[in-house]
Amino acid sequence: MADQPEGEKTVLDASLEVFRAHGMTTIFGNPGSNELPFLAGLGDDFRFILGLHEQVVVGMAEGYARATGRPALVNLHAASGSGNGMGALTNAHYGHVPLVVLAGQQVRRTVGQETMLANVDASTLPAPLVKYSHEPLSATDVPRTLSQAAFEAATEPSGPVYVSVPLDDWDEPALADDELLAKRSVTTAGTMPDSLRGELTDVLDGAQNPALVLGPQVDAAAVADPTVYEDAVVLAERLNASVYVAPSPTRCPFPTTHPNFEGVLVPGIRSVRDRLSGHDVVLVMGAATFRYHRWEPANYLEPGTEVIQITQDPREATRAPFGRAVVADVAGALADLAEATTDRGTRRGDRGSRTVTAPARSEQGMAGTEVLDVLNEHVDDSVVYVNETTTLDLDYLERIVIDRPGMYHFPASGGLGFGLPVAVGMALGDPEKTVVATVGDGSANYGLTALYTAAQLGTKTIFVIVNNSGYGALSGFAERMGVPDTPGLTLGTIDFVSLAQGYGVPASRTTTREEFDAAYREALQADGPVLIDAVVLGA
Template identity: 50%
Template structure:
């Protein structure tokens, strides 16, 4: 007899999913007991951290990651982090232990009441198999749904008495299945896009996270070079789809209606690829698009295409579409855009450093293929201006703006990229949401470098308070936290630096270490606007 548990592990193995991120409870023990030796279990001390690590791991590998949560309470703990995975199109297979079937209706302790509804609307699909024999097929369904464009998290609740049941005949052929999608646009579909770009006097390219996720960065460069277009990254960027050192790179669009529209006034055609149109944040109303400007949109997500307030959209494979556009458009005789000029960093006095100066030093010391996981939200603009990100998969940021992503994601990204060095740039306010990720990094000897920018406040909120004319807002200061002491308590080497030469030495040492390191830096507060 093949048990449901045996069939499920074989299914995960066949799909290359052998790393499990979790924090177990009693409902999960029957699945985890006697776990096959070729599987690896990464323990997080809170489900939000578990989800963040899996999110970073899946984004960095481009493959589905498996998450094991504890019933309803564990799912609830992970929901904040799940918002980031949803908006990042992260392929996650999320399992949650359920009470034994005879006890669910009585709402016994640890029953996941109405389990399929709980994680919605932050999952592509949610299920609880109708019987034990359907668990492997439901798991197979979840894997293939999670990995089909648009990728995203999928949830499955499994009663813990199912694992030892007979898997039955339905499981026999599951491990050998594959599901593929053909999303290459036809020449007829692309012709209006090619014609508009070819005749444009001053086109501009806007790139989103799905370009980096598809590893189509080089294709975006080829298109920009052929048409001599300036290139912006879509607002609130969770990934870096274009080399920041390229002369056409202009930065990240502001996340406001009027701010974006103002930047498009000189452009007659705007091509948006691999991003929503647009993820606005601060409400600054105005015209969505200048009157004489045409917007074209290519996305792998039908939902993004349908809900956009303007433009002609094409739902297609982002990589294939970029390649076809590059081949179809004529070479432009326009001059290349002039490289932008970044202002020198301000000087900060005493033992407090300017974030701009910190980023310039990090850029000097870090390897060229370094990966940055950013959750210092008030310094995002300064970071994009000063870090050279030239390789695909070089940048990750919480896609929904939900804090707690940075430290766990840095662990997951480093786990997925053993041959690249990961630097987590984390604000002091953000760090407290995922601080227990330090323990996992120490236990697993994952050599992440955590750089804590400590300004003693929620800097981004202070800037928003000014913008919103909200005076005397309480709860914006977070003084008195010793991150080095916290790191030492979790088993991570740590140092506090107060001047740039010391930072250079500490960062150089940390990048050569084989275990995690935390560097705490007192910084000035700057506005993200």
């Protein structure tokens, strides 16, 4: 069979049509020599967002994808640049954030010689942090590969993908049939059959004390369709179920002020087991079962606790160490079960069984939880939160009202450097919102150059450095592990105000709740980025 005829367009022309068809005309990048032919050929309808470090580039793209709900396009250099971005890629991988990472490769015929800036085995470099990775075997297959990559990134379970393209491929003639790529669509019909829906409904209706554990897939679906959030509330009320957020939450899938909301599950085996004790049926929706962090040796469940998991991620289903798993569309499953289950007619009082205590005031300074309390005093529909304060992650959803989809974001894998660049990307993706990023002083150093992009583009972002002069989360772990004298956990004084001002971001330092409240009020009125260095008591 003869090859497909070549058209009048180049590989670059056909590839840009693919990106346009997927709405991927904003590119986050830090260019190298291998990427120049691609970047030089972009049309006027493409926007290039420069980041000064590849980890920040990937983080900004993640924020943009979270805000828009669409795959974001990332342009990185070959092995060295791609390697620099892989720390941030862990967050996108475990957070199921759709990214298409397009990496430059040396001239095709020289790759095997391992010339300077060649990546001799490019597709294996980002594994296992991407769900698809490829370097096309010929220039003519580049547009099709990029089309596949865009669909792979967006198709559930969504996540980052990686494509390496030799720099001399872009000027090669494209295939005439490449015009069909921009007309393609891929639909996933993950509805549950009637028999399974009826079986699950019977189990839930027969439960004496059911619980719902909701995860990030619920919130991600609700960003696109707010009725998903409403279905979660209806299901909880009809079952009179206690609602928990799955351990290590990257998003908030349920309104934190609802009477059925019982908080976040602490990410340890014993902690989860004890919290779910007494529930005979636990329905996990849109989450892994479970993403533990603390090592707490124990049995996973108390006898008599049955766990049913519904997830869009086949890998989450297969790797679970217990329970029954169903791979299905989470939004559709929530809607089906909310309609099919029997309403028990019981409604709870205010805010479930939780009590939120005020932080103790100290003459020595401000507690970290006081920062959260000040943020909560100024919650409105224009504010979105990005959190990278691991010392406050369990307090965040207890103390701040999160009551709409897409309002809260946290790194999915613990890869530091998430907060600052993701906040910038979210502000670019949804410029009507004010993005408030709370970031620990330790993790801030991993993504600090994102301030440059924020200043250059005037993003409406408030960066709050929760500064306890050390790695507070690690200090807590060291205490629990019985190794409190571990070196390297204190940082001393870092002048974040001067650093921010050097990048062009107005900044101030606060040491009391009153000072922070005043600075935060002022920041909310600003038209561009502002940084507040909030000094808090050590962990």
